[in-house]
Amino acid sequence: MTTDERIDRLTGIVESLVGTVGSLAASVGAQNNQIGVLLTMVQKHDEAIANLERQWQAYLTRISPI
Numbered sequence: 001m002t003t004d005e006r007i008d009r010l011t012g013i014v015e016s017l018v019g020t021v022g023s024l025a026a027s028v029g030a031q032n033n034q035i036g037v038l039l040t041m042v043q044k045h046d047e048a049i050a051n052l053e054r055q056w057q058a059y060l061t062r063i064s065p066i
Contacts, residue, residue: 001009
């Protein structure tokens with residue numbers, strides 16, 4: 001194998017790696033977006049639970065004998 005053939009082979013390998021890295025970067029970006037959506041859902045859930053706790057506390061306070 002000549003030096004030029006080796007360089008061509010290495011060039012092909014590097015180009016393949018560049019494509020793979022680009023694909024992985026896009027995948028990581030998509031996962032980051034999904035994580036962001038999940039965090040937003042968790043925050044809304046926490047707010048809903050806190051609101052429900054306040055409602056129950058108000059109800060229990062209203063019906064409990066003093």
